Amino acid sequence: MDKQHKIGMFGFGCVGQGLYDILEKTNFRAEVVKICVKNKSKERSLPAHFFTYDASSILDDDNINLVVELIDNADEAYQIVTTALKRGKNVVTANKKMVAEHLEELLQLQEKHGVSLLYEGAVCGCIPIIRTLEEYYDNELVFSVSGIFNGSSNYILTKVIQENMSYANALKQAQDLGFAETDPTLDVGGFDPLYKLCIVALHAYGVIAKPDEVFNYGIQSLSEHDIRFAIEKGYKLKLLASIEKINDHEVSLSVMPHFVGKGHYLYHVENEYNAAIVEAAFSSKQVFTGKGAGGHPTGSAVLSDISANRYEYKYEYRKALAKKGSGLLPLKISYGQVQEIYLRYHDEQDFKLLPFITISEKYQGTDFNYVIGTVRLSDLYKYKNELNKRNVFVANTGKKISTEQATPILNGVETLV
Ligand SMILES: NC(=O)c1ccc[n+]([C@@H]2O[C@H](COP(=O)([O-])OP(=O)(O)OC[C@H]3O[C@@H](n4cnc5c(N)ncnc54)[C@H](OP(=O)(O)O)[C@@H]3O)[C@@H](O)[C@H]2O)c1
Structure with missing residues (x-):
C-alpha cells in the first residue's frame, strides 16, 4: 500500500539538509510538515515557517505520520524516538549510538505499538547493508561480516599514510567536510564503528551485543612511528569492525586498526568510503563499498528507508525471533580468539x-x-x-592465527605467559 507521507523532521544539519535536498531533487511524494532544530540564532536555508524549536509540535501532531530523526545527540534522540514510537508513529533514524545502546527496548516498542523503526543510514552511509543482512542473508549461513564502518577514520588514515598530512589537519578536514561526528572521539576512538557493529550483529546473527561488551580501539594514538612502520612494510592501516561466527553457540566481535597488504579486499577503499565484507557458506565472499559519510550519501540511505516505510516495510528481526520461538539459545559473545x-x-x-x-x-x-x-x-x-x-x-597484523600457532614456543624470543 502506497501512502502519503507527512514528515516531521528532527535536525537540519549535514544529513538533514542532505535529505531535504534529495527529497526536492527526486520529487519524492512526501511533505515535510515541520523541522525541529535547536539553535534559534542560526541562519536557515528554508523559510522560517518550516522550523520549530519545540519537539511536541511534531510529536503531538496527529497529522504527521513519519518522524525522521537526524540530530547529533543520542540521549535526546532516544527521548524523541521512543516518544514517537509510543505515540504510534513510524520512525526513521540515522543515529547509530542511540540505536545500538537501546536495541532491546526499541525492538519491544516496535512490537508493542505495531510501528516500524528503520535505520539503514545509521550503518555504513549509503551501503544497504542492514536490509541486505535482514533480507538477502535471511537463510544463508553467514560466517562473518567485517569492514570499514567509519568514514572519518578512513579519511584520516588515507590522508596521513598516502598524503603525508598531519593527523590534526586530516581530522580538521574530515570535520569541515561533514564526515566527522560533532564529538570526534566517537569516530577516532572506534565508538562509531562499535555501535554500527552492534547493529550489524543483530541483523546478521540475531545477537544483541551491548556496546560495552565489545573490544573497541581506535586510531587516536597513531604516531609517525606507526605510519612509518606501515609504509616500510607496504601496508595501509584500516580501522576494521568485525563479527565472526566461532561455532554454533558463539560469535566474536571486535573493532581495531588492522594492517592490510596489497592483496586485501579493503586495501583500495579510501577516504570517506566504507566497505562491508560478508562471508557466507554458499554465496562465498561479497564486498559492498560506498560512501560511508556525508549529507547526500547518508541522506540517500534515509530516503530509501522513508520510501520503504511508504510500503509498510518493517525489520522482522527473524534471526533473533527464530531463536526465541524454537527454544534455541541466542549466540553468545566469545572472547577466546x-x-x-x-x-x-x-x-x-x-x-x-x-x-x-x-x-x-x-x-x-x-x-x-x-x-x-x-x-x-x-x-x-x-x-x-x-x-x-x-x-x-x-x-x-591481519594474520589469521590458529590455536597451534598460538602455542607459546618462540625462536629464542622471551615468552611471557
Ligand atoms: N554526518 C554524517 O556523515 C553522518 C553519517 C551517518 C550518520 N550520521 C548520523 O546522523 C545524525 C545527524 O548527524 P549530522 O552530521 O547531520 O549532525 P549535525 O550536522 O551536527 O546536525 C545536527 C542537527 O541536529 C539539531 N539538533 C541537535 N539537538 C537537537 C534537539 N534536541 N532537537 C532538535 N534538533 C536538534 C541541530 O540543530 P541546530 O541546527 O539548531 O544546531 C542540527 O540541525 C547523527 O546521529 C549522526 O550520527 C551522520
Missing part, C-alpha cells in the same frame, strides 16, 4: 601490560619500540581502558 598484534610502546611497563602468548618480532629503538605477537581477545578487552590511557598503539 587469539589475535596477532603490533604493539608500539615507549616504556617497558606498557609492554608488560598485555600477556603475550607468543612473540615473533621485537624492535627496540632510541625513540620507540614495538613488538609483534599473539594475545587473546579477552586480554585486549580486559585492558581496553588502560591501552587508551597509555602511550601505546595497537593494531592487528
Whole structure:
C-alpha cells in the first residue's frame, strides 16, 4: 500500500539538509510538515515557517505520520524516538549510538505499538547493508561480516599514510567536510564503528551485543612511528569492525586498526568510503563499498528507508525471533580468539601490560619500540581502558592465527605467559 507521507523532521544539519535536498531533487511524494532544530540564532536555508524549536509540535501532531530523526545527540534522540514510537508513529533514524545502546527496548516498542523503526543510514552511509543482512542473508549461513564502518577514520588514515598530512589537519578536514561526528572521539576512538557493529550483529546473527561488551580501539594514538612502520612494510592501516561466527553457540566481535597488504579486499577503499565484507557458506565472499559519510550519501540511505516505510516495510528481526520461538539459545559473545598484534610502546611497563602468548618480532629503538605477537581477545578487552590511557598503539597484523600457532614456543624470543 502506497501512502502519503507527512514528515516531521528532527535536525537540519549535514544529513538533514542532505535529505531535504534529495527529497526536492527526486520529487519524492512526501511533505515535510515541520523541522525541529535547536539553535534559534542560526541562519536557515528554508523559510522560517518550516522550523520549530519545540519537539511536541511534531510529536503531538496527529497529522504527521513519519518522524525522521537526524540530530547529533543520542540521549535526546532516544527521548524523541521512543516518544514517537509510543505515540504510534513510524520512525526513521540515522543515529547509530542511540540505536545500538537501546536495541532491546526499541525492538519491544516496535512490537508493542505495531510501528516500524528503520535505520539503514545509521550503518555504513549509503551501503544497504542492514536490509541486505535482514533480507538477502535471511537463510544463508553467514560466517562473518567485517569492514570499514567509519568514514572519518578512513579519511584520516588515507590522508596521513598516502598524503603525508598531519593527523590534526586530516581530522580538521574530515570535520569541515561533514564526515566527522560533532564529538570526534566517537569516530577516532572506534565508538562509531562499535555501535554500527552492534547493529550489524543483530541483523546478521540475531545477537544483541551491548556496546560495552565489545573490544573497541581506535586510531587516536597513531604516531609517525606507526605510519612509518606501515609504509616500510607496504601496508595501509584500516580501522576494521568485525563479527565472526566461532561455532554454533558463539560469535566474536571486535573493532581495531588492522594492517592490510596489497592483496586485501579493503586495501583500495579510501577516504570517506566504507566497505562491508560478508562471508557466507554458499554465496562465498561479497564486498559492498560506498560512501560511508556525508549529507547526500547518508541522506540517500534515509530516503530509501522513508520510501520503504511508504510500503509498510518493517525489520522482522527473524534471526533473533527464530531463536526465541524454537527454544534455541541466542549466540553468545566469545572472547577466546587469539589475535596477532603490533604493539608500539615507549616504556617497558606498557609492554608488560598485555600477556603475550607468543612473540615473533621485537624492535627496540632510541625513540620507540614495538613488538609483534599473539594475545587473546579477552586480554585486549580486559585492558581496553588502560591501552587508551597509555602511550601505546595497537593494531592487528591481519594474520589469521590458529590455536597451534598460538602455542607459546618462540625462536629464542622471551615468552611471557
Ligand atoms: N554526518 C554524517 O556523515 C553522518 C553519517 C551517518 C550518520 N550520521 C548520523 O546522523 C545524525 C545527524 O548527524 P549530522 O552530521 O547531520 O549532525 P549535525 O550536522 O551536527 O546536525 C545536527 C542537527 O541536529 C539539531 N539538533 C541537535 N539537538 C537537537 C534537539 N534536541 N532537537 C532538535 N534538533 C536538534 C541541530 O540543530 P541546530 O541546527 O539548531 O544546531 C542540527 O540541525 C547523527 O546521529 C549522526 O550520527 C551522520
